[in-house]
Amino acid sequence: GGHVPALKTPKGTRDHSPAHVVLRDRLLAAVVACFKRHGAAAIDTPVLELREMLIGRYGEGAKLIYELQDQGGELLALRYDLTVPFARYLAMNKITNMKRYHVAKVYRRDNPATTRGRYREFYQCDFDIAGQFDPMIPDAECLKIVHEILSDLQLGDFLIRVRSDHRQILNGVFAVCGIPESKFITTCSTVDKLDKMPWEEVRSEMVGEKGLSPEAADRIGEYVQLHGGLDLIERLLQDPKLSQNKLAKEGLGDMKLLFEYLTLFGITEKVSFDLSLARGLDYYTGVIYEAVLLQQENDHVDEPVSVGSVAGGGRYDGLVGMFDPKGRKVPCVGVSIGIERIFSILEQRVAVSGEKVRTTETQVLVATPHKHLITARLKLISELWDAGIKAEMMYKKDPKLLKQLQYCEDTGIPLAAIVGEQELTDGVVKLRDVATREEVDIPREKLVDEIRRRLEP
Amino acid sequence: GGHVPALKTPKGTRDHSPAHVVLRDRLLAAVVACFKRHGAAAIDTPVLELREMLIGRYGEGAKLIYELQDQGGELLALRYDLTVPFARYLAMNKITNMKRYHVAKVYRRDNPATTRGRYREFYQCDFDIAGQFDPMIPDAECLKIVHEILSDLQLGDFLIRVRSDHRQILNGVFAVCGIPESKFITTCSTVDKLDKMPWEEVRSEMVGEKGLSPEAADRIGEYVQLHGGLDLIERLLQDPKLSQNKLAKEGLGDMKLLFEYLTLFGITEKVSFDLSLARGLDYYTGVIYEAVLLQQENDHVDEPVSVGSVAGGGRYDGLVGMFDPKGRKVPCVGVSIGIERIFSILEQRVAVSGEKVRTTETQVLVATPHKHLITARLKLISELWDAGIKAEMMYKKDPKLLKQLQYCEDTGIPLAAIVGEQELTDGVVKLRDVATREEVDIPREKLVDEIRRRLEP
Numbered sequence: 001g002g003h004v005p006a007l008k009t010p011k012g013t014r015d016h017s018p019a020h021v022v023l024r025d026r027l028l029a030a031v032v033a034c035f036k037r038h039g040a041a042a043i044d045t046p047v048l049e050l051r052e053m054l055i056g057r058y059g060e061g062a063k064l065i066y067e068l069q070d071q072g073g074e075l076l077a078l079r080y081d082l083t084v085p086f087a088r089y090l091a092m093n094k095i096t097n098m099k100r101y102h103v104a105k106v107y108r109r110d111n112p113a114t115t116r117g118r119y120r121e122f123y124q125c126d127f128d129i130a131g132q133f134d135p136m137i138p139d140a141e142c143l144k145i146v147h148e149i150l151s152d153l154q155l156g157d158f159l160i161r162v163r164s165d166h167r168q169i170l171n172g173v174f175a176v177c178g179i180p181e182s183k184f185i186t187t188c189s190t191v192d193k194l195d196k197m198p199w200e201e202v203r204s205e206m207v208g209e210k211g212l213s214p215e216a217a218d219r220i221g222e223y224v225q226l227h228g229g230l231d232l233i234e235r236l237l238q239d240p241k242l243s244q245n246k247l248a249k250e251g252l253g254d255m256k257l258l259f260e261y262l263t264l265f266g267i268t269e270k271v272s273f274d275l276s277l278a279r280g281l282d283y284y285t286g287v288i289y290e291a292v293l294l295q296q297e298n299d300h301v302d303e304p305v306s307v308g309s310v311a312g313g314g315r316y317d318g319l320v321g322m323f324d325p326k327g328r329k330v331p332c333v334g335v336s337i338g339i340e341r342i343f344s345i346l347e348q349r350v351a352v353s354g355e356k357v358r359t360t361e362t363q364v365l366v367a368t369p370h371k372h373l374i375t376a377r378l379k380l381i382s383e384l385w386d387a388g389i390k391a392e393m394m395y396k397k398d399p400k401l402l403k404q405l406q407y408c409e410d411t412g413i414p415l416a417a418i419v420g421e422q423e424l425t426d427g428v429v430k431l432r433d434v435a436t437r438e439e440v441d442i443p444r445e446k447l448v449d450e451i452r453r454r455l456e457p
Numbered sequence: 458g459g460h461v462p463a464l465k466t467p468k469g470t471r472d473h474s475p476a477h478v479v480l481r482d483r484l485l486a487a488v489v490a491c492f493k494r495h496g497a498a499a500i501d502t503p504v505l506e507l508r509e510m511l512i513g514r515y516g517e518g519a520k521l522i523y524e525l526q527d528q529g530g531e532l533l534a535l536r537y538d539l540t541v542p543f544a545r546y547l548a549m550n551k552i553t554n555m556k557r558y559h560v561a562k563v564y565r566r567d568n569p570a571t572t573r574g575r576y577r578e579f580y581q582c583d584f585d586i587a588g589q590f591d592p593m594i595p596d597a598e599c600l601k602i603v604h605e606i607l608s609d610l611q612l613g614d615f616l617i618r619v620r621s622d623h624r625q626i627l628n629g630v631f632a633v634c635g636i637p638e639s640k641f642i643t644t645c646s647t648v649d650k651l652d653k654m655p656w657e658e659v660r661s662e663m664v665g666e667k668g669l670s671p672e673a674a675d676r677i678g679e680y681v682q683l684h685g686g687l688d689l690i691e692r693l694l695q696d697p698k699l700s701q702n703k704l705a706k707e708g709l710g711d712m713k714l715l716f717e718y719l720t721l722f723g724i725t726e727k728v729s730f731d732l733s734l735a736r737g738l739d740y741y742t743g744v745i746y747e748a749v750l751l752q753q754e755n756d757h758v759d760e761p762v763s764v765g766s767v768a769g770g771g772r773y774d775g776l777v778g779m780f781d782p783k784g785r786k787v788p789c790v791g792v793s794i795g796i797e798r799i800f801s802i803l804e805q806r807v808a809v810s811g812e813k814v815r816t817t818e819t820q821v822l823v824a825t826p827h828k829h830l831i832t833a834r835l836k837l838i839s840e841l842w843d844a845g846i847k848a849e850m851m852y853k854k855d856p857k858l859l860k861q862l863q864y865c866e867d868t869g870i871p872l873a874a875i876v877g878e879q880e881l882t883d884g885v886v887k888l889r890d891v892a893t894r895e896e897v898d899i900p901r902e903k904l905v906d907e908i909r910r911r912l913e914p
Binding site: 005006007008009010011013014015016017018020021022024025036037038039040041042043044045046047048049050052053066067068069071072074076078088089091092093099100105107109121129131133134137138140144148261264265266323325359360361362374375378379382385386388389390391392395396397 | 462463464465466467468470471472473474475477478479481482493494495496497498499500501502503504505506507509510523524525526528529531533535545546548549550556557562564566578586588590591594595597601605718721722723780782816817818819831832835836839842843845846847848849852853854
């Protein structure tokens with residue numbers, strides 16, 4: 001008796017049905033396989049972190065952090081991403097060199113858009129390289145990983161947009177465009193909006209709200225709308241104005257090195273140097289990137305259109321030092337795969353294809369053709385389990401044979417092992433191929449081998 | 458700059474290092490393999506549940522529930538177990554028949570005893586069978602699963618203690634011992650303490666606090682201290698007093714059926730019918746069980762890990778109905794494997810054995826013998842990744858060969874693929890077996906096949 005609660009999950013969260021979990025595990029297995037191929041070790045950190053560990057790391061994101069009630073002096077919060085906990089882990093264990101992956105759920109009180117795969121509880125799949133290394137080698141590997149994963153999953157055409165640190169190229173651009181240094185930060189945040197609004201609007205914000213001259217805005221526009229590959233980087237390095245600026249020259253030099261490495265990896269075709277790329281998190285310090293899926297060609301669109309970010313990451317050389325009592329820095333670069341959006345796409349594809357996803361792996365149903373044989377079923381199924389065969393039986397004492405065979409068809413069980421009085425007397429089991437309905441008597445002691453033989457891939 | 462937070466994880470939680478995760482994943486894989494062998498499908502539910510979903514389900518446990526701050530009208534809590542979310546899932550989706558497993562973390566603000574594997578964030582591995590079936594068939598399978606898992610993991614000797622519903626056998630015992638029905642519940646809670654205190658103390662609580670006569674207490678003592686197998690159940694069924702009691706007779710009849718099924722499964726040797734077994738949760742309604750590891754006789758470990766219960770479960774026929782607006786019941790029985798305690802044991806065993814747990818799966822280190830060959834390394838490693846080979850390289854432009862080979866030895870990488878100027882000219886790669894130090898030149902186009910051949914199990 002008593003109060004019956006409203007039957008739902010918290011806002012922005014969901015249950016995952018068996019068919020969901022099977023698809024999700026397939027997807028996660030592909031991602032983890034790639035991380036392992038690149039030599040990463042796994043770590044796991046608690047879902048709960050001390051609140052003060054997260055505060056001040058996420059800029060605007062701070063208001064999306066789930067906080068717990070104070071229940072004994074500790075102020076706790078649910079992790080917002082896997083990057084800050086990784087930095088905390090490195091600092092806490094004084095690790096200066098590590099390649100790790102972490103696949104786990106994170107929590108954000110965002111406005112859910114569940115149809116587009118945006119939830120308040122969602123998986124992140126992170127790969128990061130921590131340590132003091134030569135420039136751009138780990139950074140290039142992160143981009144290779146994004147390329148491998150998106151190719152492996154056959155998600156269609158994609159583009160990885162790359163940009164260097166704001167403080168380098170973009171500030172260099174501002175300098176050569178004659179923007180006073182006091183306006184670099186505010187101009188930068190306007191440029192970041194190029195992701196979401198056309199240049200004309202960004203330009204009028206620069207002139208109207210930020211007080212830039214129309215000429216300065218136009219000069220900026222010439223640079224920030226550029227995107228391309230090694231050619232573009234070389235051209236900018238030759239730019240008479242930009243090449244005079246130390247910061248810009250350094251930043252472009254880094255980009256050139258990165259693209260040379262990406263050329264060796266054979267992936268430059270899908271990577272675009274893009275000055276307008278913006279990423280919201282506060283902790284990035286160097287290369288930043290984001291992968292977007294492009295609309296398919298047969299969608300009758302002249303130019304491919306981005307359908308949303310499915311991976312992102314960058315360099316964050318300052319984060320670990322923020323946790324270290326002595327401020328010791330550990331340079332890091334990483335990538336996070338946006339599994340939920342990819343999952344939405346794969347789920348849709350399965351739905352369209354009509355593929356029936358099996359949610360169990362049962363190989364054999366142990367069945368009986370008539371009454372009073374529960375004992376025979378229990379004995380046989382126990383033998384199969386002990387031999388490592390995946391087996392089920394119906395939990396009724398005397399189920400009808402037809403119902404048992406129907407259960408095989410409904411759940412995709414390929415074989416039925418049938419024992420009746422006659423089979424018990426003869427010391428055999430009738431092995432039925434559910435698809436062909438063919439039945440053969442197998443001597444009991446050879447049953448396990450025969451099942452294994454039939455199920456060989 | 459700014460405030461550096463205290464470097465720790467919340468009380469009772471911990472990070473899992475790569476070596477931890479490798480061992481844990483091995484353990485979880487064994488448990489999941491057993492669940493799949495028994496035909497279960499996986500589900501996943503959110504870590505967050507509406508607070509009212511959990512309140513009133515856990516008796517004394519209620520005060521251990523983590524509650525979140527009210528941040529927009531929803532009162533949320535972290536899940537306390539996987540059973541209540543499963544019942545909520547069944548009711549919400551109107552599922553009346555399901556065999557599912559769920560491996561995930563749960564949260565309890567318990568007093569941590571981390572040396573004994575008790576944490577505030579810990580894994581549970583649950584297998585449950587929901588549906589209206591013939592008596593004791595699913596219940597027996599749950600016990601078979603516990604037996605299989607504890608045997609597979611080679612944890613040493615163990616015992617599964619089983620008891621039927623309080624309202625049946627134990628209330629029957631009370632009745633034949635002359636206890637008034639008004640005192641059944643309070644007497645029952647005293648009997649539950651037999652798990653933690655000797656009979657003499659339980660007896661004096663019965664007489665002193667609960668007001669039973671010494672004779673009645675002694676009569677109860679004769680029953681509740683009994684434990685055994687089918688023999689004991691048969692003997693109790695013949696007990697002139699107990700056999701006259703309808704409830705006790707029904708309860709013993711159920712136990713008899715259960716033990717007959719367990720005999721067919723060949724596992725009665727490790728199962729004990731035990732009237733004194735107590736389990737703390739409110740929702741159990743039928744068979745209850747708990748598996749304990751038994752101390753090894755020749756246990757020469759310096760600091761033996763103190764372990765108690767490593768698995769537990771039972772029947773809870775009323776829980777789903779509590780969530781259903783119309784009170785529709787779905788009978789359920791399940792088992793939860795206490796993975797953290799088992800993990801402590803396995804971890805200690807690995808430590809004692811001196812086994813070096815590899816935390817990565819890298820098969821090949823791509824190395825160069827002298828300077829200015831970063832290009833060659835990047836090109837070769839890219840080829841290996843694209844062929845699905847697990848490969849690493851050092852992130853320095855010009856690492857010393859000795860350092861590269863040392864890295865292989867430190868991390869257990871079995872092969873090194875070395876390219877120098879000579880190898881580039883000859884179109885070969887020097888493949889080095891790290892263990893034997895043997896080196897062979899392999900034509901570049903045959904390298905992938907040769908690596909695969911060498912690494913075949």
